[in-house]
Amino acid sequence: MDQATQEVGALATQLPALSAGLGQVGTYLATQAHAGDATAAALLAGLQTSTSTLPTAAQVTAMTTQLAALDTGSHAVADGSSALTTGLRSLADGAAQAATGARSLADGTATLATGAHRLAAGTGTLASGTADLATGATAVADGATKVTAGTQSLATALTGGATAIPQDTASQQTQRADVISTPVTMTSTDVAKAQGFGEGFAPFFIPLALFVGALITWLLLRPVPPRALATPASGWRTTLAGFLPAFAIGVGQVAIMLAVIHYGVGLHLSSVTGTITFTLLIVAAFLALQQTLNAVFGPAAGKVVILALLMLQLASSGGTYPVETTPEFFRVIHPLLPMSYAVSGLREVITGGIDGRLWTSVAYLGTLVVVSLAVTAWRAGRMRTWSLERLHPVLEI
Template sequence: MNAVDAEVGPFLEDNEKAIGDTARFVADSADGLRDDLDALDERAPAAAKDARTASDTLDGVHRARCEDAVVPDAACADLEKARDAAADAATVTEDVGSLVAGHRDDLEKLDGHLATLEKQARALAARAPHLSEDLDDAVTRINRLDAGAGKVAAGARKLNRGLGTAETGALDLDRGVDRLRTGADDLNGGIFKLVDGSGELAGGLHEGAGRIPDYDERERDRRTEVMADPVRLVTHDLHKAPNYGTGFAPYFIPLSLWVGAMVAYMLIAPMNRRALALGASALRIALAGWLPVVAIGVLQTVALMSVLHWAIGLQMARAAGTVGFLFLVTACFAAIVQWLNARFGAAGRILVLALLMLQLTSAGGTYPVQTSPGFFNALHPFLPMSHVVEALRRLITGGGLGPVWQACAVLTAFTAGALALTALSARRRQVWTLDRLHPELSL
């Protein structure tokens, strides 16, 4: 159909008007032929009669003037021709009349065919302007029909396979029904056994009900509680922090003080150069570089605890003891940071930051240190922040002061040791050597 559309479509589109005109001409011609057939059927007998009358009249005139007359008429020759022509015409009209009469059924069929032809021709003339559109629409529908037929064919194949599967399933169902019948027979026998067992159970329950002890309500409640909760976990908080902020404060307060000391020694020299140049005592040089940072740390501590208490709402079990202990923490951290900067110079700042990281991970400020890796468990007792966190927990939330006094001793030892090492570094800086006078590498 698509191939036919490709060939016929352009022809119809180009000749729609001619096809319409031709169809109308055919319809008009068919209508005229029907009228002529009707006239022929009506007039043929009369024409045959008139032709025969005219022939007989001419024959009488010819006989009177030419055959019976004494003197023949000069027009006899013409009259004879006219007589013969009239006789032939009468014969033809009679034959036509006989033919019309003998084929009246065929003429009626011909009239019906002409009527059909006229109707179809007029319908064609009416549709002629839209023939190409009708052809395109027909081709489109046929293409849809073809697509649908393809889907029907695919569905038929699936149906065929499904019928095979259904046949297999029907066989399985038949076997299952047989098994069900067998199981039903077994169930029937089991029901009888169940009836017998139910009777025995009812008798046993009745007998057992008579043996149940009759406890009072209090005894029943006690035994029910024992059965429902045989093991009870009892917990008791010795010194519970009211909120998470209070619980994390012992961890973040020393962190801020360490960072304060670290920043302070970025701005203040750990050892006074003028004192080094004048040859002052090493201990005096160490104290001169340490005391200003301690003073700054004390101010930082006061500001920090004021904000935590009055602005954020931190409640401390021993407020004065906490502040005093933090002054010692500030002094210790300042001494350690001073020594690292005095001994190692610019590299000491990196060491200060690294030591801070080690203390944060081993202090146990967020989770119990026992849950940390073994390396940090080993470092835990040897770093000052571990003792600071434990002591602040007792000072803020309450508890025995044993860890606090232990932390004070450890911090005092770290402070004294760091100041001694700083003094030793100052003493070394006061000794001039060839390497210091002429360094191998200058930046």
């Protein structure tokens, strides 16, 4: 209660100040009221001026009507624009189709031009062929005329021939038929008939045995005797000093072999004298050839060469099969080797039917003997030079 009394007293103290403030506010409001009246008057004057410039109701109605018409026209323009766009698209598609059609037309025009050129060329060819056909038709017509004339001539000739055919008897007809069916009669004659396979294989195995016999002979004898080299004898004498003993052994080989073949095996010899003589020539040729190879190449290397030569001769001599059936290499060396001529000559003298092949073989083998002895004589002359190594060899085979 005391506190409320105090607050009321404080408020009473402040009332004068509050009254003074309210007076100031009233003065300010009066001042502002006068100023607001002036401003309001100005605003009113402006509003009156603006109101005088506003359109009338009739003008507003007319403007509204025009706006409605404008809105309708804008919608029509929009619809026309859509139709125009659609038409432009259709026009573009049509233009593309027109371009494609133009290209197709151009290609077709080019094809048409090419076909026209071909047609023109074909027309020319057709014209030329027509001319040839006309020429050929004329030739056919002429030929047909000639054929007709020839047919008539043939008919006339056949008629005349039929009347001219002789009337043969049965025996004459048989004789004519035999002559027509067998115009030629073949007669075979064996010039050199062999009685068996022995006559065919003996000309091969006899030279083979003689060649091996010559090889064995030179294993026993020296091709160039050292004693003969130590003497002042000539090369020929030195060569013959080695050849003649070997040939004597060869003669014994021939005698024994031919006796066994003829009397023991029963081989028929068409010419005994010719077989013996030619076989001795073969022995002489083989001995002389092997003597030369031993003298030129030496005892060891010479025997190797002789064995190689034997192998070549077995395949190329034509003793078992015709040389024409062998490989080309053996056909080439066939005429160069001595056994080929030995086989050929023995076939002549054993089976008979002697011809020029025998004399060719004799000439070849005789020449081989002379040439081989000459080469050995030359080599013997070169071997007269002695050295300590030759007098006392390290190894002798």
